[in-house]
Every structure is written in structure tokens, then in C-alpha cells.
Amino acid sequence: DGGITQSPKYLFRKEGQNVTLSCEQNLNHDAMYWYRQDPGQGLRLIYYSQIVNDFQKGDIAEGYSVSREKKESFPLTVTSAQKNPTAFYLCASSTSGEGGMNGYTFGSGTRLTVV
């Protein structure tokens, strides 16, 4: 079955450490996204990519980095510059194209905690 897989499910980061969250999809979607969810604040866009080897900053990109070397993969690195990284991180994908869209498919998320 096609889907989008995030790993790990839970991740603990020490102060000053970089960590990378994995996101892989086999839906043949061109576009991929990273969102962060904090309690009571909804989803906020970190980075998105419409096509391989191209990505754009979202609303809260500071302290994060991404790459899009393959269509299927869009890993997110949370760097030590991100001062408050504890959150639920969601990866999503969608078909891309002008006009309307069919919505996102989300991965099951990674819960990151700073220890």
C-alpha cells in the first residue's frame, strides 16, 4: 500500500545536538512538506518542496534545514540553533499542480523532546 513513513516515532535530543527526522513516501507525490505542531497552536509550516532539488522556507524555518535529493525522501534536520524544538513534527505529501489540489497525506509524526 502507498503511504508516507516517518521515523523515528519518538526522538530525544540533548542540548546543542543536531537530529534528523526521516520522511519517505511511495505515493509518487511531487510535493512534500514539514509542519510543526505545538499544543493549542495548530500546524505551522517549516519547509516545503515542490520538486526534487528544490525547497522553500515556510513560516518558521529558522533552526531547521532540509534536503530533497530524491522524490521519495524529504528529511528534516533540527539544528542546535532551534531553541525550542520540543514538538510534534509532521511530514506530508501531495500532488502538485496549479489550481485545485487534493489535500495532503500525512505521516504518523515524530515526537521530539529535548532532554
Next chain:
Amino acid sequence: RKEVEQDPGPFNVPEGATVAFNCTYSNSASQSFFWYRQDCRKEPKLLMSVYSSGNEDGRFTAQLNRASQYISLLIRDSKLSDSATYLCAVKPSGGYNKLIFGAGTRLAVHP
């Protein structure tokens, strides 16, 4: 003003009740609209798209009011299993397929 706003709730309703949520958006040129359901500590899942003419899927009805810039979700005959947070999502105008999400409305259905 936030681009997409929802009443956070919670809405506490008995089984069998009808409940409605609204979601307002600020960009009048927004193109696509969606309702997602999110269970506690899980990822959001697409519940339904919202079409200009309104659309229905079983007990769920979604409507769009472009003049007043809001979308609505009506749930009839509420079930215990409907308890969740309902997120609205809006695609602003422009070429990027990125969605802006509301913070969600929590629904609790009780026996």
C-alpha cells in the same frame, strides 16, 4: 488576525446531537478548502474537501461561504467515535500547494 481561525472548543455534545463548526479565513482569493480530523497524539487525516456548492459524506456536510469567508462542518447524529479535533485547512491563492491550518476545534461526544 490569523489567516485561518477556528473556535478551539471544546464542544461537549451528547450522542445523537447535531454539531456545527465554523472556520474563517482572511485571504479572499483562497482556492481550496479542507476539513481534517485529528485524534489525540495522531496525525491529521483528511475528512473531506469542501466544494463551492457544498458537499455531503454520510453524516458530515461541508459548506463554503465565499462572501463571508468561512467554511463549515456539520456533523449529524454524533457518535462517541466522532470525538476528536477537527482542523480546517485553506490553500491561499498562488502557485504553491501549501495549506494553512487552523488550530482546530475539539469535539467531545458523551453517552
